[in-house]
Amino acid sequence: MAVVDRQGPIADKWTHVADDAPMAAGQSVIVSFARLKNEHNSLFSAAGAVGVEIGGDANLDELEPFLPRLGVVVIRMNTMRDGRLFSLGRLLRDRHKYTADMRAAGDLIPDQVLFLLRCGFTSFEVKDNFPIDSLKRSVAAYTNWYQRAGDRAARVAELRQGSTS
Amino acid sequence: MYIYDKFDHAITQERVNEFSQQVARRLVGELSEEQFRPLRLMNGLYLQLHAYMLRVAIPYGTLSSKQMHKLADIAKKYDRDYGHFTTRQNIQYNWIKLEQVPEILAELASVEMHANQTSGNCIRNVTADQFAGVAGDEVEDPRIISEVIRQWSTFHPEFSFLPRKFKIAVTGAVKDRAAIQYHDIGIQIVKNDAGEIGYAVYVGGGMGRTPVVAPLINPFVRREDLLSYLETCLRVYNLHGRRDNIYKARIKILVRDLGPDEYRRQVDEMWPMTKAAGVDVPAGEVARIEAFFAPPAYEKVSEPVAAYADAKAKNPAFARWIQTNLHPHKVPGYGAVTISLKPIGGIPGDASSAQMHAIADLADKYSLGELRVTHVQNLVLPNVKQADLFAVYQELVKIGFADANIGLASDIIACPGLDYCALANARSIPVAQDLSKRFGSLDRQHEIGPLQIKISGCINACGHHHAGHIGILGVDKAGQELYQITLGGAGDEKASIGQLMGPGFTGEDIGGAVEKVVNTYLGLRQSPTETFIEAYRRVGPAPFKESLYGRR
Numbered sequence: 001m002a003v004v005d006r007q008g009p010i011a012d013k014w015t016h017v018a019d020d021a022p023m024a025a026g027q028s029v030i031v032s033f034a035r036l037k038n039e040h041n042s043l044f045s046a047a048g049a050v051g052v053e054i055g056g057d058a059n060l061d062e063l064e065p066f067l068p069r070l071g072v073v074v075i076r077m078n079t080m081r082d083g084r085l086f087s088l089g090r091l092l093r094d095r096h097k098y099t100a101d102m103r104a105a106g107d108l109i110p111d112q113v114l115f116l117l118r119c120g121f122t123s124f125e126v127k128d129n130f131p132i133d134s135l136k137r138s139v140a141a142y143t144n145w146y147q148r149a150g151d152r153a154a155r156v157a158e159l160r161q162g163s164t165s
Numbered sequence: 166m167y168i169y170d171k172f173d174h175a176i177t178q179e180r181v182n183e184f185s186q187q188v189a190r191r192l193v194g195e196l197s198e199e200q201f202r203p204l205r206l207m208n209g210l211y212l213q214l215h216a217y218m219l220r221v222a223i224p225y226g227t228l229s230s231k232q233m234h235k236l237a238d239i240a241k242k243y244d245r246d247y248g249h250f251t252t253r254q255n256i257q258y259n260w261i262k263l264e265q266v267p268e269i270l271a272e273l274a275s276v277e278m279h280a281n282q283t284s285g286n287c288i289r290n291v292t293a294d295q296f297a298g299v300a301g302d303e304v305e306d307p308r309i310i311s312e313v314i315r316q317w318s319t320f321h322p323e324f325s326f327l328p329r330k331f332k333i334a335v336t337g338a339v340k341d342r343a344a345i346q347y348h349d350i351g352i353q354i355v356k357n358d359a360g361e362i363g364y365a366v367y368v369g370g371g372m373g374r375t376p377v378v379a380p381l382i383n384p385f386v387r388r389e390d391l392l393s394y395l396e397t398c399l400r401v402y403n404l405h406g407r408r409d410n411i412y413k414a415r416i417k418i419l420v421r422d423l424g425p426d427e428y429r430r431q432v433d434e435m436w437p438m439t440k441a442a443g444v445d446v447p448a449g450e451v452a453r454i455e456a457f458f459a460p461p462a463y464e465k466v467s468e469p470v471a472a473y474a475d476a477k478a479k480n481p482a483f484a485r486w487i488q489t490n491l492h493p494h495k496v497p498g499y500g501a502v503t504i505s506l507k508p509i510g511g512i513p514g515d516a517s518s519a520q521m522h523a524i525a526d527l528a529d530k531y532s533l534g535e536l537r538v539t540h541v542q543n544l545v546l547p548n549v550k551q552a553d554l555f556a557v558y559q560e561l562v563k564i565g566f567a568d569a570n571i572g573l574a575s576d577i578i579a580c581p582g583l584d585y586c587a588l589a590n591a592r593s594i595p596v597a598q599d600l601s602k603r604f605g606s607l608d609r610q611h612e613i614g615p616l617q618i619k620i621s622g623c624i625n626a627c628g629h630h631h632a633g634h635i636g637i638l639g640v641d642k643a644g645q646e647l648y649q650i651t652l653g654g655a656g657d658e659k660a661s662i663g664q665l666m667g668p669g670f671t672g673e674d675i676g677g678a679v680e681k682v683v684n685t686y687l688g689l690r691q692s693p694t695e696t697f698i699e700a701y702r703r704v705g706p707a708p709f710k711e712s713l714y715g716r717r
Binding site: 134146 | 203322325408
């Protein structure tokens with residue numbers, strides 16, 4: 001397993017910790033939503049930093065109170081075809097005003113990273129053999145976009161205002 | 166017509182480059198077939214029974230003569246010299262090599278065309294009334310908002326991995342020629358009491374194994390709110406649509422399971438957030454797009470046109486063709502000609518490269534360079550002067566597309582069926598050809614009157630059989646191709662789902678069975694002006710069932 005951002009591999013301080021596993025004081029841990037709900041007091045006081053991993057069915061309203069204190073939210077999908085990821089990202093950013101690292105995990109391909117970035121994701125948990133060259137090419141594939149999305153990039157419609165074609 | 170600017174060109178070209186890379190990565194094995202599949206589908210590329218099929222988008226069914234020439238060139242150079250116009254106003258090529266697809270996409274890009282999102286679980290090519298801009302009963306030209314939707318939905322980052330495909334259709338007229346209520350989202354352009362233009366939004370229609378006529382979810386969405394409204398409709402679907410069963414994954418199942426009221430409530434609740442994200446189209450952009458669809462320079466013609474009246478009087482075959490194939494034009498002295506791609510015994514929607522070139526030339530000479538594709542798999546010359554109609558007719562006779570059968574029994578919709586399609590259970594094309602020959606006599610077709618026969622080779626219903634006055638569904642029963650008959654379907658503003666008559670017929674017997682249905686109608690209609698669908702709605706299925714299966 002590796003973690004990448006739009007430019008390639010990044011150093012990652014986070015450790016996934018199973019629900020029944022102990023954790024070292026000061027560690028940066030990613031726990032399940034269930035554990036977060038049950039142990040948030042001790043987690044936030046003992047851990048160096050806390051993140052959570054959720055799936056496609058997660059109730060974001062329930063997660064919202066914890067968001068300001070989380071350092072990463074990992075959204076995991078079991079197949080690359082499960083596109084709920086993209087809408088969950090938009091909701092976390094736009095509706096629940098989450099601002100820290102938002103990480104997509106699962107069987108992703110480089111071509112999806114581009115769209116995930118546009119939905120507000122900032123890092124990606126991928127397989128070790130993830131093709132970095134393809135990632136770099138894919139995220140640079142387009143200069144402009146037709147629609148506004150989670151990255152708030154200017155749209156073609158706006159660029160046209162000050163342009164003569 | 167909409168004309169690309171540097172931004173449109175750049176995006177289209179960048180797509181070609183991106184897909185070229187993806188094909189290359191597939192060919193060296195970096196991408197598995199499973200990983201590549203959604204990428205190729207979003208570029209219109211299917212793996213069919215015998216070869217790759219490439220589906221090229223013709224947004225809202227409008228194309229120029231130059232584009233038609235290019236489609237013909239591609240048919241000749243990369244396919245077996247023909248193309249197939251589809252019920253979604255697209256064109257399909259059935260014999261394509263994977264390695265050549267990037268090159269074909271580059272050729273398309275050179276004439277402002279693409280194959281974006283003509284397949285896959287994303288927002289598909291938006292369709293519209295084929296008489297957009299020329300029909301007299303129009304509130305607004307539907308191509309304006311269709312182009313807005315085309316741009317917004319192109320490479321939409323949130324909606325490219327939906328539970329299932331997503332189709333949007335737009336009509337600007339009260340008379341629905343785009344079958345909007347059979348779409349995932351159907352949009353009808355309306356005017357409110359204050360005279361403002363807005364959109365009635367229907368959500369959750371569809372065909373397939375669960376046919377549904379879409380309920381009205383919002384009667385009036387303002388233009389400046391439409392994209393955020395559509396985006397919210399899609400977001401609720403993307404989050405909550407079923408992903409566990411491909412046959413229950415369309416939005417129609419979600420809307421049905423939630424109920425239209427609860428679906429509407431969820432959309433309304435989420436809409437302010439989408440609106441605040443600034444996704445709606447700026448007014449200046451709509452005005453820019455609208456300018457492309459301003460009426461072309463029509464000549465002032467005073468009616469009646471003597472030469473036209475004279476040609477009709479002297480040529481009964483021409484007069485009959487006018488009766489069925491000419492649609493009234495909003496400008497005096499003009500008409501919109503439907504070119505029948507349904508020659509008797511032919512394959513519905515097929516055209517050779519020579520025929521496509523000839524039609525493109527006709528568009529240049531007689532129709533201000535413009536063409537349309539209909540969802541009934543025909544083509545339209547939208548701007549023909551009455552004085553030119555006879556010349557157009559004679560040219561169409563030369564290429565074998567002058568059949569006076571639009572809206573009649575031989576104007577059949579058929580999916581490619583088991584001759585091409587990997588999903589099909591039965592062949593569709595031979596059934597269409599058989600019926601076309603049985604009803605080949607124009608006298609008989611005109612005596613029968615308006616009749617829509619639609620044939621699907623499997624339950625996915627690409628041939629729209631649910632919406633056929635007479636629908637035919639091919640099924641597989643223990644290795645045998647059988648054909649079931651449904652009656653009473655309609656895809657217009659009075660949309661209805663056809664009712665199943667009973668057990669299926671063999672390929673040999675289906676033609677005779679349809680004849681029985683037609684003869685039963687002829688026997689019970691109250692007058693020659695009572696159409697098949699009117700008569701069926703009056704008497705119901707009983708007399709038709711009896712004619713097919715006897716008294717039971």
